[in-house]
Amino acid sequence: MSWIVEQSENTSDVNVNGDTITCQSNSGYRSPINVMFKDPADKNGQYFWQIDIKDLDEKSGGMISVGLTTDQGFKHGWGLKAMKYLGNLSDGSSLLVQSFGNEIKKGDKVEILLQLNDKDLKMYLFHNDRPLGLAFHIQSPYPKPLYPVVSFDANGQVKISRSQQIPSRLNRTGLQFNGIEGDWKIVDYPQHPECDGCQFEIKQQDDNKNNYHLHAHVVNSLNCRLEFNSSSNQWKTSHVMSTMMLGPPEEMKREEAVSSFISNIQNLEVHGEEQLIIRTNRGEQIRLERFGKSAPSAVTQNIFN
Known part of the structure; x- marks a missing residue:
């Protein structure tokens, strides 16, 4: 070999x-x-x-x-x-x-x-x-x-x-998250109830507990950096990057609300590891719950053809 x-x-x-x-x-x-x-x-x-x-x-x-x-x-x-x-x-x-x-x-x-x-x-x-x-x-x-x-x-x-030591467990296992990391969905956004169900993914960057990546998807993929300032005890996001595709008007309105709320994040609090409270600098309070993603489907096309 x-x-x-x-x-x-x-x-x-x-x-x-x-x-x-x-x-x-x-x-x-x-x-x-x-x-x-x-x-x-x-x-x-x-x-x-x-x-x-x-x-x-x-x-x-x-x-x-x-x-x-x-x-x-x-x-x-x-x-x-x-x-x-x-x-x-x-x-x-x-x-x-x-x-x-x-x-x-x-x-x-x-x-x-x-x-x-x-x-x-x-x-x-x-x-x-x-x-x-x-x-x-x-x-x-x-x-x-x-x-x-x-x-x-x-x-x-x-x-x-x-190796000849084949693992006994082949099916996908979910990741275990602590703190703000993980997959979240909005369950209560009083100012924009149309955003209930929208999903977010927050990942720690470079083993730095003050730097995270935030991803959301409505019509477009929305991505930004999420940083904690220990001096002010506040969170701040970078510019929200979007894939800039057009969709149905009601979905674009929903996406605009999500993007705007992300841009104005000021405080995040985890309650009991299963709930995340996000407050914005506009006085909004959004409640999210942790959820487990379903396993991605396997690729079935013969990519060698």
Whole structure:
């Protein structure tokens, strides 16, 4: 078993040392650098790989993604065809499922379980020992052999190993959140009852308990940074970024109310871990409840066709 590096101007940026691959580019990443591990899954059965992210230059904003590809699908850059995971699911160039898991970071462990039989192909994912569930489910005929593949969008180092210790739990498990982190939905907004049911996701950024990312979706995807100022004991959001698509007038009005309330957040209080009270600088008080997201559906299209 060995690593196969894409044939491109970037080939010399990759160093192979046994089961470990290091990518170090001094000229930046105009496209991903792809490396395939020549450990074929070519017969019916189960194949289980563990991929350890030993190093990753996260300051550059780049990422590492992992997945499975074929001899024909292994190309350089965005030409790669693969069942890929980077937090989202993709086919190597196009987004298939958003937020299937968390973005891959330095020190993470990603595991891939591939099940092959005459009927279908199933690919399960595990991220830091958390089962994410079924990611790809392709009916026969599907291409074989399949190989692990790693794509570098930043300098980093990855180690791969094959294991016979298949996890007993394959179904997705929910994340456990504390504080303001997690998934919330509005249950009481007296000034705008039409916003009841709107959902929010709040994630801590860079292990800093004062910095969070807030995401909401009505017609558009709304995103901003949420920061706590310990001096004033108040919260403040950055400019709310929107995907700027048009929708039905009543939904756009609903989105405008949500965006406006996000822009004016001043205080957040968690009550009993299950309720979040948000107060704005306009004197509004909005009550939200924690909820569990349903598992994303697996990709069923044969992305290799």
